[in-house]
Amino acid sequence: MSPKNVVIVGATGAVGQEFLKVLEQREFPVKSLKLCASAKSKGKALRFRGDTLKVEELKADTFKGREIGLFSAGSAVSKEFAPIAARAGCVVVDNTSAWRMDPEVPLVVPEVNPKALQAHNGIIANPNCSTIGLVVVLKPLHDKARIRRVVVTTFQSVSGAGARALEECVEESKAVLAGRDFKRSIFPHQIAFNCIPQIGQKAETFQPTGYTDEETKMIFETKKIMEDDAIQVAPTCVRVPVMRCHSESVNVECAKPITADRAREILKSAPGVKVVDDPSKMEYPLATMAAGKDECFVGRIRLDPTVENGLHLWIVSDNIRKGAALNAVQIAEML
Amino acid sequence: MSPKNVVIVGATGAVGQEFLKVLEQREFPVKSLKLCASAKSKGKALRFRGDTLKVEELKADTFKGREIGLFSAGSAVSKEFAPIAARAGCVVVDNTSAWRMDPEVPLVVPEVNPKALQAHNGIIANPNCSTIGLVVVLKPLHDKARIRRVVVTTFQSVSGAGARALEECVEESKAVLAGRDFKRSIFPHQIAFNCIPQIGQKAETFQPTGYTDEETKMIFETKKIMEDDAIQVAPTCVRVPVMRCHSESVNVECAKPITADRAREILKSAPGVKVVDDPSKMEYPLATMAAGKDECFVGRIRLDPTVENGLHLWIVSDNIRKGAALNAVQIAEML
Numbered sequence: 327m328s329p330k331n332v333v334i335v336g337a338t339g340a341v342g343q344e345f346l347k348v349l350e351q352r353e354f355p356v357k358s359l360k361l362c363a364s365a366k367s368k369g370k371a372l373r374f375r376g377d378t379l380k381v382e383e384l385k386a387d388t389f390k391g392r393e394i395g396l397f398s399a400g401s402a403v404s405k406e407f408a409p410i411a412a413r414a415g416c417v418v419v420d421n422t423s424a425w426r427m428d429p430e431v432p433l434v435v436p437e438v439n440p441k442a443l444q445a446h447n448g449i450i451a452n453p454n455c456s457t458i459g460l461v462v463v464l465k466p467l468h469d470k471a472r473i474r475r476v477v478v479t480t481f482q483s484v485s486g487a488g489a490r491a492l493e494e495c496v497e498e499s500k501a502v503l504a505g506r507d508f509k510r511s512i513f514p515h516q517i518a519f520n521c522i523p524q525i526g527q528k529a530e531t532f533q534p535t536g537y538t539d540e541e542t543k544m545i546f547e548t549k550k551i552m553e554d555d556a557i558q559v560a561p562t563c564v565r566v567p568v569m570r571c572h573s574e575s576v577n578v579e580c581a582k583p584i585t586a587d588r589a590r591e592i593l594k595s596a597p598g599v600k601v602v603d604d605p606s607k608m609e610y611p612l613a614t615m616a617a618g619k620d621e622c623f624v625g626r627i628r629l630d631p632t633v634e635n636g637l638h639l640w641i642v643s644d645n646i647r648k649g650a651a652l653n654a655v656q657i658a659e660m661l
Numbered sequence: 662m663s664p665k666n667v668v669i670v671g672a673t674g675a676v677g678q679e680f681l682k683v684l685e686q687r688e689f690p691v692k693s694l695k696l697c698a699s700a701k702s703k704g705k706a707l708r709f710r711g712d713t714l715k716v717e718e719l720k721a722d723t724f725k726g727r728e729i730g731l732f733s734a735g736s737a738v739s740k741e742f743a744p745i746a747a748r749a750g751c752v753v754v755d756n757t758s759a760w761r762m763d764p765e766v767p768l769v770v771p772e773v774n775p776k777a778l779q780a781h782n783g784i785i786a787n788p789n790c791s792t793i794g795l796v797v798v799l800k801p802l803h804d805k806a807r808i809r810r811v812v813v814t815t816f817q818s819v820s821g822a823g824a825r826a827l828e829e830c831v832e833e834s835k836a837v838l839a840g841r842d843f844k845r846s847i848f849p850h851q852i853a854f855n856c857i858p859q860i861g862q863k864a865e866t867f868q869p870t871g872y873t874d875e876e877t878k879m880i881f882e883t884k885k886i887m888e889d890d891a892i893q894v895a896p897t898c899v900r901v902p903v904m905r906c907h908s909e910s911v912n913v914e915c916a917k918p919i920t921a922d923r924a925r926e927i928l929k930s931a932p933g934v935k936v937v938d939d940p941s942k943m944e945y946p947l948a949t950m951a952a953g954k955d956e957c958f959v960g961r962i963r964l965d966p967t968v969e970n971g972l973h974l975w976i977v978s979d980n981i982r983k984g985a986a987l988n989a990v991q992i993a994e995m996l
Contacts, residue, residue: 475967479814479910481856481899499854500838503831514943519834521816521901521908523945523961523975532940536921536963536973558967562910562975564816566856567902573856575814575897575910586871605867608849610858626858628871632810632893638871640858640897 327659329357333392333416335407336399337361337381338370340489341421344651345396346374354655362388363399389414394658397421398650412448417661419450419654423539426451426547433550436656437598438465442553443660450657455649456480456525456540456563456572457547462622462648463641464578466596467589468552471580471635475558478544481566481573482525483613484517486645495567513565522565538563571613572645580635586627589637593624598648603627611642619644620652662994664692668727668751670742671734672696672716673705675824676756679986680731681709689990697723698734724749729993732756733985747783752996754785754989758874761786761882768885771991772933773800777888778995785992790984791815791860791875791898791907792882797957797983798976799913801931802924803887806915806970810893813879816901816908817860818948819852821980830902848900857900873898906948907980915970921962924972928959933983938962946977954979955987 332349336342342363349356359374362384370381382388384403389395389411397404397420404424411418425431432442433451438461443450453461464473484495491512498518501508508518515522524531525540533542544561566573593601602611603625611623622643630636643649667684671677677698684691694709697719705716717723719738724730724746732739732746732755739759746753760766767777768786773796778785788796799808819830826847833853836843843853850857859866860875868877879896901908928936937946938960946958957978965971978984 477812477912477967479897481816481901496838499834503835503838515947516949519903520947520949521903522947523908523910524943529941529943535966536940536961560912560965560967560971560973562814562912562961562973564908564910566816568854568856573858573899575858575899577812577895577897577912605871606864608859608864612850612855612857614851614855626871626897630895631870632812632895636895638895638897 327355329355330393331358331391332356332394332396333360333362333388335362335384335395335397335403337372338363338367339398340485340492340646341398341650344646345398345655346372348647348651348655350375352655354659360388360392386410389416392416394419394661396654396658408449417448417450419452419657421452421650421654423454423543425449426453433547434657435461435551435653436660437462439551439553440660443657452650452654452657453547453551454540454543455486455645456482456574457544457551458649458653459572459622459641459643460544460574460576461548461551462598463593463624463639465552466592466599467578467580467584468554470592471582471584473557473578474581475560475579477560477577479575480561480563481568482563483568483570483572483645484565485570486572487512487527492569495569499567517565517567519567523562525563525565568613570644570646571616571642572649573611573613574641576639576641577630578637578639579633580637582635584635584637586629586637589627598622599624601625610640613642616642616644618647620648622648662690664690665728666693666726667691667729667731668695668697668723670697670719670730670732670738672707673698673702674733675820675827675981676733676985679981680733680990681707683982683986683990685710687990689994695723695727721745724751727751729754729996731989731993743784752783752785754787754992756787756985756989758789758878760784761788768882769992770796770886770988771995772797773886774888775995778992787985787989787992788882788886789875789878790821790980791817791909792879792886793984793988794907794957794976794978795879795909795911796883796886797933798928798959798974800887801927801934802913802915802919803889805927806917806919808892808913809916810895810914811883812895812912814910815896815898816903817898818903818905818907818980819900820905821907822847822862827904830904834902852900852902854902858897860898860900903948905979905981906951906977907984908946908948909976911974911976912965913972913974914968915972917970919970919972921964921972924962933957934959936960945975948977951977951979953982955983957983
């Protein structure tokens with residue numbers, strides 16, 4: 327790939343900062359890099375490959391001469407600016423939910439549906455962090471045993487709610503440990519030493535179905551990325567007091583016979599997957615193990631005898647890295 | 662009930678201390694109270710109804726003249742001493758797993774299977790904390806819609822592993838927040854800001870099936886308490902950095918039609934259950950809400966359209982209280 331003029335939109339956020347790290351670590355061919363954020367971050371300095379770059383305010387003319395745009399500044403920003411960027415010839419890889427369910431926009435996980443990328447019209451959507459970890463592990467099993475239904479419960483880290491949410495969890499934890507009062511402003515309830523069965527900070531996230539937006543995303547994004555509308559997904563998404571990495575307890579029912587050993591064998595040679603599954607050594611995926619890593623980790627693979635061709639899995643992946651920045655940069659690499 | 666001579670075995674543990682609190686709060690008719698623990702706690706002073714009681718060492722003659730024994734000092738102690746107590750005429754309510762699956766020993770949750778108590782031979786088993794919260798909520802649904810299968814993922818608090826485990830979580834959390842190293846001695850991995858998909862601290866807890874002992878208990882205890890071997894249970898049990906209360910993400914498949922509204926209606930009038938389920942106000946059960954409370958809380962009740970007569974539930978109960986001490990004292994009250 328010839329070096330590209332890249333722009334990061336939302337450079338000061340948790341995912342924005344990870345974009346910088348991933349571009350450096352993967353030696354992405356960057357000809358020039360522009361960093362954008364909202365007006366209040368204008369002038370902030372960030373480091374990239376030894377240089378100091380000043381954050382600019384996002385404007386309509388930001389995309390002139392830019393070839394690749396990595397977006398992670400919220401849905402409203404992506405809705406407004408991604409089409410502007412695309413018209414200016416800047417291919418957008420968008421980390422928000424703004425475009426994911428648009429039938430014209432490919433929703434891509436490179437290990438799962440790389441071919442979907444070909445049909446893009448200047449905007450490519452990066453899936454939800456909790457969906458990415460799930461589909462990377464489920465796709466190879468689906469190919470061999472055809473998955474019919476997935477019951478999944480997530481344990482999602484606070485960094486998924488952004489850098490300020492992470493900070494709030496740290497400060498609230500300190501306050502609880504010290505027996506001090508704490509006034510929170512991000513999470514709807516105490517997150518320190520507590521589990522909140524709601525992703526998203528507002529009541530509007532609950533749909534008439536009773537599912538949250540996050541759970542609804544998991545249902546539809548899984549079908550779109552796996553390119554199979556017949557896969558049934560029954561999710562419950564929970565915020566836990568973990569800084570980084572989402573864990574998922576996954577129960578799958580397959581159409582074809584499968585054993586735990588066969589699943590382990592399939593997953594051991596699957597792209598982007600790392601099997602950590604040795605109960606005799608108490609080895610299984612953990613958030614502390616997956617943080618900063620590229621792979622989706624899977625373990626606790628065991629037969630579920632209560633249903634035909636049933637399996638349990640425990641999946642952990644870094645929500646900021648594979649769940650966001652890394653997957654987007656992998657998409658950009660394929661362009 | 663006439664006042665009884667009561668003995669608490671394991672009085673210095675997390676559940677032991679809760680026994681004292683629950684006996685006081687419920688004004689249990691205690692004629693005299695003896696506190697026992699291992700030799701190393703001998704002489705320790707505990708308060709009960711304004712008196713100071715000295716902890717005695719557990720011995721074979723401990724049970725002479727005692728009428729009710731509340732046991733929570735580990736399986737090995739219960740295996741050895743519960744029959745000795747029973748022979749001495751002291752009815753044992755045992756909070757360990759020692760006797761739960763013995764066909765001669767009733768396994769009782771007063772709201773679910775009170776009649777099972779009648780068949781006791783001096784030993785009554787108190788179920789596992791994660792099972793109690795589950796069956797209190799599932800039984801009324803089972804009575805109306807016949808539950809076929811339950812997929813459950815638990816979020817279990819550290820107090821379930823004992824008072825020292827709770828202390829370890831506090832100290833490790835402080836160390837992580839301060840960026841200090843920490844040498845743990847209870848949990849197999851870091852529990853601070855991490856989720857461990859293993860209950861039990863040793864590799865031996867993993868069965869050849871791949872399930873842990875805790876998961877295996879949930880399967881068999883649920884069938885025994887609900888008095889229906891046809892109920893299929895597929896559990897994944899996870900330790901989370903929460904001090905008190907177990908949360909559970911529960912997916913049920915019923916034989917008969919049921920709606921979310923009907924389930925809510927059934928549960929609102931169910932004994933020992935409190936429905937907290939108003940998404941428009943972001944109200945659902947939380948560990949912080951259930952701590953110190955008697956009821957099993959349930960919310961996020963919604964239809965699961967991926968299976969016939971499917972429902973999602975989010976259940977939270979105090980593992981030390983209803984999950985252990987309260988349930989045992991309720992059993993003693995029924996004697």
